[in-house]
Amino acid sequence: MSFHSDKSEEDNGKDGKMYQPCSDSGLVSPKLTIVVGDTHFSEEKMLLIQSCDYFQALYRSGMKECHQEKIHLGCLRARGFLIALAVLRGEIPTLNEDDIVEAIECAAFLQVTQLTKYLIDLLDTDNCLLMYHTAATFGLMGLYHAAGLFIRDMFSDLEAEVRKALPSELISYIESLAPSVFVAVGAHVTCCEDKTVHAASRTVCYLDETGNSWKILADLPLEASTSMAGVTVLDNKLYIVGGVHGVHKQVVESCFCYSVETNSWTRISSPAQLRYNLSLVGVDGCLYAIGGEYERTVMSSVEIYNIKTGRWTFAAHLPRPAAGVACTKTMSRIFVCLWRPMETTEIYEYVSGKDEWQLITTLIRHQSYGHCMVGHRDNLYIMRNGPSDDFLRCLIDCYDLSSGQWSSLPGHFANSKGSLFTSVVRGDSVFTLNRSMTLEYIVDGKNWKPRRQMKGFPRSGSVWTFLLRLPEACMWQK
Template sequence: KPKDCSDGSLEADGTQPKKEPDLVIEVGGQTINAHKSVLAEKSDYFKARLSRNILKVKGMSYKTLSTLIDYIYTSQISVSKDNVVDVITGAKILQIPCAVQAAMDSMSEQITPENCYEILTIAKKQRLSELKETAYRFMSDNFLQILKDPAVYGRLTGSERDLVLKKRMEGRKTLMVAEVNDVFDRVGSRPPSRCGSRPQSPLSVGSSEESHMIYCFSEAENDWRPLTVMPEDVNIKGCGICTMHNYLFVAGGISGYGDKGKVSDKVFCYNPITNRWAEIRPLNQARAQLKLVSMDGSLYAIGGECLFTVEKYDPRMDRWTMIAPLPKGAFAVAHEATTCSGELYVSGGSLFYRLLKYDPKRDEWQECPYNNSRKKSSDMVALKSFIYRFDVNREQGINVFKYNTIVKMWHDCASQRPGSHLPFRCAVIGNCIYCVNKSQTLQFVVEEENAYFVEEALKAPLEAKGVLFPFVLSLPEKPEKKANAGIL
């Protein structure tokens, strides 16, 4: 029976065709009746054959051609992994580029962690570069999930793995802050009220008044804007925070309040590309006031209150394993931790400052030289092969020291910033160390022969609560910006 596109089918503009079909298309021994003008509007193939009343189409099945003609009439495309190859190939033969894009968009919505490798394989075999790109992009957007699955990640080549991770790190590196709480409750503090007695999902998010926010800094607006609310299951008191593979990780901390406070082993991650939070494998040991850092694709949870143990998370194996503990009696609580040139550095000490280095190849901790300052520093960060240490002093302002990890020597940084400053925490983008607290954001720029504070401070998030913990994630460029960039 011939398919007749005049029955209930729509014109491309959504109206009923006003005239009878004037074209008979023969395909695979069957016929389809259609309107030349409607087909020519979206297909150069049909446009070039407007003089024909009967047209034989080769190189595709009746079913595929029906799908594409339905798309021309309705702008709706019906594709699945079973027919996507035929539909895209047919769309290219019939020169309907918008159908190729519509099929890609439809497949993008259908790709799952379970079928993404199968779709990638189809795309590679059929040389469908657009579909291949879509599959790689999905793997990149959901990297942690893919990394854990040997049926997907285990079958990717080395260059494909690099490509997927590289795509994940694209976008604009953006300074962000998370609102966290001091470990010590204020006198008379009460737990914030929850949203009545309604049931909460495992990672439910309350309203912004009672929840803790993550803000990101917009260079264009020179101001902070809210990015996401931290789920109420995340323990923002005494937790460890770091980034890896363009995810934010929050581990440990204290759940509950006052005497009912309980040290937690929970670990959460936030994906800025999908804007989703998830709970991942818990720590082997509950920890509060721990330090969380990432190095060479693994997370390290270091110490905690009265804990010397250290554990390492391998995201591919989805497993935490204990590694060499901090030397006994090192310090009750680590003050800062950072990584530099493939080694992990932890500082602390109550009577005097100590710096310890972890060598992952030997699985051992070593004592490093300490600098003259005996004070607890405001923060410590790595940039290239140096560790920068910031001390906040009421009389002297901010003193900056740097440790050369290659020659193992401390130097005073020439730069000082006088005045009264509140303690801050640091994050690095390029050659700039951002020093962030609730009153201002300082920029410390490191050049080849010089290092200095930028005179003018950036704003702080006005609405922010608690203590601000800065970090850096890459946010995907907005499509509008890409479009504008193309026009300019």
């Protein structure tokens, strides 16, 4: 991590040469010296104001500190502030237990949303109890809730440690949370013309892991199509965008949102560019409709739906037209796989701050392309078909976002009844699905180790899988 710090008392811009106009407080220096303990940090003032609620409030207050070139933060520790600066600059610092505590303290005191999100992204079975307890201590409620949800999902593995390490009130909060369940829906067209045909099979189902059986959660709206649609979950709501009906692949204009809290469907507005065979992913309160087709023409356009405003806006186009691309999110970042001839899979990231797609890495494998991608913390797992006669074998390669290195997972991840091109991460587990079985793997390092086998999803054709948290009062479950 690169930063500027020193032990001296020297100030930047004391002679006034570095001052620039500021509409609110007269002349201010573009740099600010922050003193934490006996360590001095020199940082861009605007970065701090834009990223930390503490500094926003300070410079809106009109207090004398607004005109000072040096501010003392006596209640923090230098390492925590250093970590905050690194995250604000887009770095990916590795944190030990002491670092985590100091980072949480800093995020809580300065109200650094970006640092809180970074800590949430780092949650795993090794640090979740520490993060949960520390976040409760410092009142960092976003991390407190996220860590509680993580522990709830991994409770069977962590219960003994939870009851030993946490006070009763923190355990009670975890137990009050709804665990996430594995949910699937098959590819179905609309039922507008004949409401009786296939209507009974048009259901969203969840896996009852205790009883090892699939149960119906909800029926699809008659006007909804999941055939070649975009399907995703955001903030515990299920969204369906686009899709087709009819032999001529007529695009479905209606889009829907399902709430488990009310067991009800509502319509949402359609993208400006109608599309099917798109990729849909949700991040930070927005849905991203990526590529797809319209009237059999493959598109590169991308649209973003803001949940709060209910509006779609266009974003930067994909580097080239693409339909049905493998897409995932991890570390609050969006990634897609694009294919090129000569057995090349390129992975691009959408950088929202710049509204552009950046090439991250390239994977070249003989007669093989990435068909599915899932993210687990700072690792991307790309599932691909095997070459030639081994097409039904599912092979997995891992790309480490921090180191920029590729590795291959040993073995293959399919059986004779179908290849694996769907997977969902829950905590430190991965759920995979085909008609014959549901397999749960534990992510150990970068490898997937089989944990248990459950009932497969008894539907033919494409299947969408995701996680939802079902409230205990789900009396409508069938």
